[in-house]
Amino acid sequence: MEALDIARWQFGITTVYHFLMVPLTIGLGLVVATLQTMWVRTGKDEYLRMTKFWGKLFLINFIMGIATGLVQEFQFGMAWSEYSRFVGDVFGAPLALESLLAFFTESVFLGLWIFGWGRLSKKLHLACLWLAVLASVLSAYFILAANSWMQHPVGVEMVDGRPVLNDIWAVLTNNTLLVAFPHQITAALSVAGGFLLGIAWYHLWKRRRDGIDTVNEDGTVNVGERPETGRDKTDYSVWIKSLRIGAVVAMVSFAGTAITGDLQGKLMFEQQPMKMAAAEAACHDGTSFSILSVGDVGAKNCDDVKAVIEVPGLLSFLANNNFDTEVKGVNTLIPEYQEAYGTHIPDDPKYGAQAGTEIDYLPVMSVTYWGFRIMIGFGGIAAAAAAFALWITRKGTVPQSKWLMRLAVFGILAPFGANSAGWIFTEMGRQPFVVAPNPSFTGIDQVFMFTAAAVSPGVSRAEMIFSLACFALVYLALLVVEVRLLFKFTRGGVPSAMPELLNSGGHDGGSSGGMDSAGGDDGTGSDGSGGGTRAKQPDDVLGFAY
C-alpha cells in the first residue's frame, strides 16, 4: 500500500469510529434535555431518574466523541496537506465557525450541567443542558456544511487554480447541506431511539425475571417493588416510559430519514450521477431499483450482475419523482466523466505515484451498492422493531422471552449500522474525487480535486503506518473499555447514576435525589481563605460527576 491508501484507511477508520459516538451524543442529548425539561415542568421523580440515568450513559459516550473528534480536526493538515492548501480558503471557515460557536458552547455548558446540579437554579441548569445539546446540533450543521461543499462545491470562484470563497451564505445554504442536515439529525435520533428501546426492554425484562413485576391473566402488568435495590414502582415507570419514548423516537426519526433521504437521492441524481449509478450497481441506463442483485456487483462488466428482484420505475422515482426517467448507468457515465475531467491523472509531480495513471471513475461498487442497502435496511428494521415493541408492550411490560430481550439489546446496533453504512456509501461513492465536480447545471463545474492529489506529499509511508497502527489499536482498546462501561452502568440501572437510591430505600435525611448538595464544600459565601463554619459534608454532585 502506498501512503495515499494508508491515509485513506486512516481517515476512514478514525471517522467511522468517531461517528459511532456522534449520533448517540446528538440523539441522546436531545432526549436527555427533553426528559429534564419534563422533570422541571412536572416535578415527577421518574423524569429525574431518567435524566440522570440516560445522562450518565450520555456522558460515558460523550467523552469518546470529544477525544476522537480532536483527531478529525488535526488530520486534515497532518495527512491531507495538499487538500488543506487547495480548499483552505473555503473549507476552513465552517470548521472555524464550528469550534467558535458550537464546541465552546457544548463543552462549557456541559461542564456546567455535570457539576451544576443543585448549584444552579433548576431552570438555569436545564438551560445549560439545552445550550450544550443544541450546540452539538449546530456543530453537525457546520461540519455538514464543510462536507456538503466537498459533495457540491458552491460559493467560490477559481483564482490561480484554487477555489476562493466569495459567498459564505451559499456555502451555509448549500442545497446538499439543507437536506443532509435533517437527514443526519433524524438519523442521530434513530440511534437514540434504539438505544432507549433496547436498554429499557432489558430492565423491564429483568424486573419480570426477578419476580418484581408479574403479569395478570388478561396480560396486564402487576407492578411490584423492591425499594432497597432502587427498583420501586417509579423505577418501573422509568423503563416503560423510556421504552415507549425510544420506540416513538425511532419510528418518527426513521420517517424523517426516509423523507430527507429521498430528497438527497434527487440531488445526488443531479449532482453526482456516478454515485447514483454506483449505489444501484447499474451498468446500463434504466428505471428499475434493484432490491437484490447477485453476482459480483463490483464488476464493471455488466454480465456479472444479475438483478434478481427489481422494482420497475422505483429508481426513476428516487431520482426524479416519476417512473420513466432514464437514470444513467455506469457505462454511459464513464465516457462522460472522461471527456469532462480527463482519462489520466495529470503527469505532475504533486500526484506522486499516481501521476499519469488512468483514472478510475467508478467507485467501489460492492461498497456503494451494499452500503446503500444496509443503510436503508437497518433503518427500516429498527423502525419496524420499534413498532412491534410498542404493540407488544401495550399492556405494560415486555414478554419473558430471553431471546426477544437479547434481540432488543442487539437491535441497538441497527441504527448505528445504518449511520455508518450511509456515510461509507456517500464518501466512497464520491471517489475518485475528494471534492466532487458537479457535471450538470448545478454547482461550479471546474471545482474538483482528485483524492490522489490531496495527500500530504512530505509525509512518508512509514509515518502513516505508524499513526494508523496507533489510532487503530488505541481506538479498539478504548471501544472495549467504553462498551464495557456502558454495559456496567446499564446493568446497574438508575442507581448507577443515583447511588443515593440505595441508601435506606431511597432518601436519607437531607438528600432528596442528590439535588440538594451543599453548593460547595464549605457552605455558601465563604470562598475566601477564612474557612467555612458549617459542618463540612460530602458534595453529592461530585459523586454524579467523576
Added chain:
Amino acid sequence: MISLPTLWFIVLAFLWTGYLFLEGFDLGVGMLMKLMGRSEKDRRVMLNTIGPVWDGNEVWLITAGAMTFATFPLWYAALFSALYVPLVLVLLGLIFRAVSIEYRGKHNDDRWRSRWDWAMALGSFVSAFGVGAALALTTTGLPLNENGDRVGGAFAWLNGYAVLGGFAVVAFCLVHACAFLALKSRGDIEMRARRAVVRWLPLGVVPMAAWAIVVQQQNGKALTLIPLVIAVVAVVLAWVSARRGREGWSFIWIGAFLVAGVFTIFASLYPNVLPSTLDPAWNLTVNNASSSDYTLTVISWVSLFGLPLVVLYQGWTYWVFRKRISAESIPAAHSVTAQ
C-alpha cells in the same frame, strides 16, 4: 489600519495564549496527579478543581487549530504535516487524558484508578510537551521546501528548539497548576501546592523565558524587548506574592508572565508565521500564507461577536465553580453493581 492577515496573526496569538493559560493549569494538574497526589482523596480533590472546566479549556486548542486552518491554510498545512509524528503523540496524549478524567472513577478499584491516573499524567505530559515543541518550531523554523512540505524525513523537525519548547510548556504547566491548586483547593493539597510554587517557580519559567529570548534574538525588534522585560517582572511579582501567601495574585502574575512571554515570541516572529530553515524565500508569512480577504472578513465578523461571548460565559463558569475543593467535600466512591 492593520491588514486583515496581521489582525488574524494577532488573534491567533491570543488564542494560543488563551489555550496555554487555561489548559496550562489543567494539563499541569493532570501531570501532578502522580507527582503531588498521595492519597485517593488528594487525587480526587485535584481532579475536581479542573473537573467542570477542563473540556472548555481544551476547545481553545481546537479553535486555535481550526482558526489557523481557516485564516492561514498554508501555515496549517505545512506545520501539521511537517510535525506528523509529534502531533500523533499529542493527539494520543489528549485522547488518554480526556478519557481518563471521565473513566477513572467508573470502577471502584484502586488498580483501575491508578492506571487511568498514569494515563492522565503521561497523556498530559506528552501533549503539553508536543504542543510546546510545535509552537517553538513554528517560531524558529522547519526544513520546508518551496511548497511548504517538510524535507529530510520523519524526524527532520527534531532539534534543540523543539526540546526547549517542549520543556517550556511542561514546566510552565506544572508551575501554573501548583498556583491554581493553591488557589482552588483547601487542606493538604493547598499547602503542598503553595510550597511548590515558591520552590519551583523560578526554575519553571526558565525554559519559556529562554525560548522567548531565542526568538527575540533571532528576529525580534527593539520593541519586543518590552514584553520580555514585563515577563521577567511578572515572574518576580508572582514569586513574591506566592511567598506572602497571596495565591490569587501569584496565579495572576504567572498568567501575566505567560501573556508577556507569548507576546514576545509572536511579535518577534512577525511577519513570518513559519520560517523555512532551508531558504528564507520559502518562509511562510502573514501575507503569503493567509486566506482571501473575503474569508478573513467573514471570520472576523463572527469572531468579533463570538470570541467575547466565549470569554464571557467561560468566565462565568469559573465564577460558578469558584469555591475551593477540600477532601471533606469528596463523597465516598460508590460501586456500581448489577441489579
